[in-house]
Amino acid sequence: MSKAPTRLWGGRFEGGPSDALARLSVSVQFDWRLAPYDLMGSRAHARVLNRAGLLDDDELTRMLDAIDDLEQACASGEFRPTVADEDVHTALERGLLERLGSLGGKLRAGRSRNDQVATDLRLYLRDHVRRIVSRLVELQTSLIGQAEANMGVACPGMTHLQHAQPVLFSHQLLAHVHAISRDIERFQDWDKRAAISPLGSGALAGSSLPLDPQAVAEELGFTAAAANSMDAVSDRDFVAEFLFAAALTGVHLSRLGEEVCLWASQEFRWIEMDDTYATGSSIMPQKKNPDVAELARGKAGRIIGALVGLLTTLKGLPLTYNRDLQEDKEGAFDAVETLLLVLPAVSGLIATMRVNTERMEELAPQGFALATDLAELLVRRGVVFRDAHEVVGHLVVWCQVNDKDFGDLTDEELAKVSPHLTPDVREVLNVPGAIASRKAHGGTAPERVQEQIENLRASSDAAASWASES
The missing domain is CATH 1.10.275.10 (Fumarase/aspartase (N-terminal domain))
Structure with missing residues (x-):
């Protein structure tokens, strides 16, 4: 039988x-x-x-x-x-x-599946968030390593995907490190709110048995037991908030992936991917495809979808437990596994890419990228910015009409456009000088970039230490 x-x-x-x-x-x-x-x-x-x-x-x-x-x-x-x-x-x-x-x-x-599953899922996510932070630290390390290795290399800084002002390539790499630092801080901050134990809440009303939820909370590594048993078994804020932090991390990985796709293109040729982090074509022998970057970009949609799906599930639920909450786990599991799959690959891609410094520095001043530096020089000499903007704008038009760049201009041609354009304005019409002048806090000057590297290494080390805690 x-x-x-x-x-x-x-x-x-x-x-x-x-x-x-x-x-x-x-x-x-x-x-x-x-x-x-x-x-x-x-x-x-x-x-x-x-x-x-x-x-x-x-x-x-x-x-x-x-x-x-x-x-x-x-x-x-x-x-x-x-x-x-x-x-x-x-x-x-x-x-x-x-x-x-x-x-x-x-x-x-004295316990129910309602408080069990709420506790289990908190334990799972609190455990795995530290693994995710460890992988994020590895990506930061790869980016910082490339920033140090290419310190002093200029590239075109862009807005609207158009040449805007020259910056240090290290400055651009570190911008991604700062975004990842915020992701890490969000996960750490999330962990503080997730450290509440639902165990002892029973199905919804607690238990008449002489149990000790606070002792259970302490043994399981939580900071406290839940203060309201109905909230404890029905709350999935901690899942939604985790998914938001994961989704925003996915967005940051997607943006980095998009830049790598651009940098590796024939049009940019800023970098070359290592063979171990690129793929080929089944029909075109010459192809070297940025699949890691593209998959990082594509998989962000999975995590965003999980967040939207959970919020939609939660929005109409009465207290307390409803079976709809069975839908809280698959998206969370998938988000965890997606990040742990993508992050090592992106870290490896960044750590092994080769930077084409000559190409970057050739492109850095193109597109009249030094125009803003020239306008700001005139401002420092007492010209109203509105007028300085107009002067430099006219100079750009004159150069375009006459097929010249700033570096080709004679003293007479400068003076023809405006008396403010004296020969000594050439001091800012070079990339190293322009970059060095951007030394205000947060700027792209070498000393500011070096400060960023030092500060980011310290915060990354602190995050690694937090992630290693049991």
Whole structure:
């Protein structure tokens, strides 16, 4: 005779669920990722039941031994969920019942799948956010390394994808490091709000058993137990906020990927990708494609979609738990796994790319990119900026009509456009001088860029230390 499936509900039902309901309800195929965290919660809950007199010392020892054994069996693959297991909690209770008999059923006292899953998902995300931050630090290290290696190399700074002003290429690379630093800070700040334990809230109203949710919270590494049991089991703000931070990280990776695609193009030729981080074409032998950058750009949409999907799910839910919340996990798992897949590849791409310094410096002054420096020089000499802007604009038009660049102009030609354009204005009509003059806080001057490198290395080291905390 076949053994009846383990269920965490069913006492008031005369029969089992229909096949259609069972297929719709099952979540173990994706929430099995929570097994290690569910077992962590089970250990803490067993100890609380012991302190409450609901498990004697011998039962506690047997329970903890069985949890340890089950954890090892899960890790090795010896114990796996079956098609009859509705979710991770059902599968793990089956594992305990197989090891302990009826004693395994005592662990369910004082808790519900509602507070279990909310706790498990917080534990999972808090664990994995540190892994994500570690990978973000690696990307920062790659970018900073390239910034140091190419210190002093000028390139065209752009707005509207048009040449605007020359900048140090290091300055542009560090702009991406700053964006990643904000991503790291958001994840760290998120962790403070996620460090609240729902375990002990039961289905929605807490428990009449003499449990100690605060002790459970401390054992699991949370800062406190939830103050309101109804909020605790229904809150998914922590998932939505995590997905927002993940989505914005994805956007930053996408923007970096877009720039790499441009830099590697024949039109730009700023960089060459290492063969190990590029692909070829099945028909065109000459092609070297920036697939890592393109996939980073493309996969941002997955994470953005997960965020929008969860917010749409949450917007109409009454308190407290509703089965709609089963939809909170797949998007979160996918966001975690997507970032952990993309980040090492992007880090490797950046670390191994070769910078074409001659090409960059050739392009840096093109497109009359020194026009703003000339206008600001006139301002420093007392010319109203409105007038200086007009003077330099007329000079650009004159050069275009006469097919000349700033460096080709004679003293007479400068004076013909405006008496303000004396021969000594040439002091700013060179890229090194223009860059060196941008030494205000946040500017592209070499000393400011060096300060950024030092500050960003310090913050990156601090983030790495935070990520290594258990």
